[in-house]
Amino acid sequence: MELFEEHPRPVAGIRVGIGGWTFAPWRDNFYPKGLVQRRELEYASRRLTAIEVNGTYYGAQKPATYAKWAAETPEGFVFSAKAPMRIMQSRSLEKTGPQIEDFLGGIAALGDRLGPIVWQFDANQKIQRERFTAFLSLLPDEIDGRPLRHVLDVRDPDFVDADYVALARKHNMATVFTDSDEHPSFADVTADFVYARLMRSRSDVPTGYTPSELSTWAQRAHEWAKGGLPSALPTLSKDAAPKRARDVFVFFISAAKERNPAAAMALIERL
Numbered sequence: 001m002e003l004f005e006e007h008p009r010p011v012a013g014i015r016v017g018i019g020g021w022t023f024a025p026w027r028d029n030f031y032p033k034g035l036v037q038r039r040e041l042e043y044a045s046r047r048l049t050a051i052e053v054n055g056t057y058y059g060a061q062k063p064a065t066y067a068k069w070a071a072e073t074p075e076g077f078v079f080s081a082k083a084p085m086r087i088m089q090s091r092s093l094e095k096t097g098p099q100i101e102d103f104l105g106g107i108a109a110l111g112d113r114l115g116p117i118v119w120q121f122d123a124n125q126k127i128q129r130e131r132f133t134a135f136l137s138l139l140p141d142e143i144d145g146r147p148l149r150h151v152l153d154v155r156d157p158d159f160v161d162a163d164y165v166a167l168a169r170k171h172n173m174a175t176v177f178t179d180s181d182e183h184p185s186f187a188d189v190t191a192d193f194v195y196a197r198l199m200r201s202r203s204d205v206p207t208g209y210t211p212s213e214l215s216t217w218a219q220r221a222h223e224w225a226k227g228g229l230p231s232a233l234p235t236l237s238k239d240a241a242p243k244r245a246r247d248v249f250v251f252f253i254s255a256a257k258e259r260n261p262a263a264a265m266a267l268i269e270r271l
Helices: 037-044 063-071 097-113 129-136 162-170 211-225 257-270
Strands: 014-019 050-053 078-082 114-121 150-154 177-179 193-198 247-252
Touching (some): 063 097
Parallel strands (some): 014 050, 050 078, 114 150
């Protein structure tokens, strides 16, 4: 089965995708009937412009696996990936340098398909600011000569404040904007790119989000890309980031997961 050489390209530096590519219900409403599972990434990467890998949060893959993923995807496509939770859950964040180096050294096998690295700290995890600050200094700016982009996803509401925003800006690291009531939701721009997770898709809407909602998110994505900040979104800091063009990553994650591929493709059409 030919899986179409034509594929969407990022528009104005905006990439749109979903979380992962293996989910049984997608075989009924996204993947073609009869498509073998081993070709699902090949197909998904020709309908989307990015995929966020969640599996690496539970355990890193071998470099050969990352290289295989890269080979199955078209030029211009990128993966974002969650770092292994054993790093973020360490009681001594400031001492995790070797683990960080090991993970990044392996995932570098994605080559030019490597996008942002997400460092997720769960809501039940209390973070000590001094150790967290030291941890950020361990995250390298590049790997194998390729620039790295880091995304901070801190879900402890007591830690997320204007000082956290300022710290992220100091290190040019993005903070996740989350369209959800389940996690801290703020849209302060803290890096030279924007990272958004849209988590309100509904089962009774074929495209997860309504056409009107998708048009709104397309407008917001373009505004981010031009260096602006959508006025309707909440912020934590009174200080605005410098206005400059930025790459934007938008992922439809969780919620009515079976609808997320349709939501992503519909947003790409609107862009």
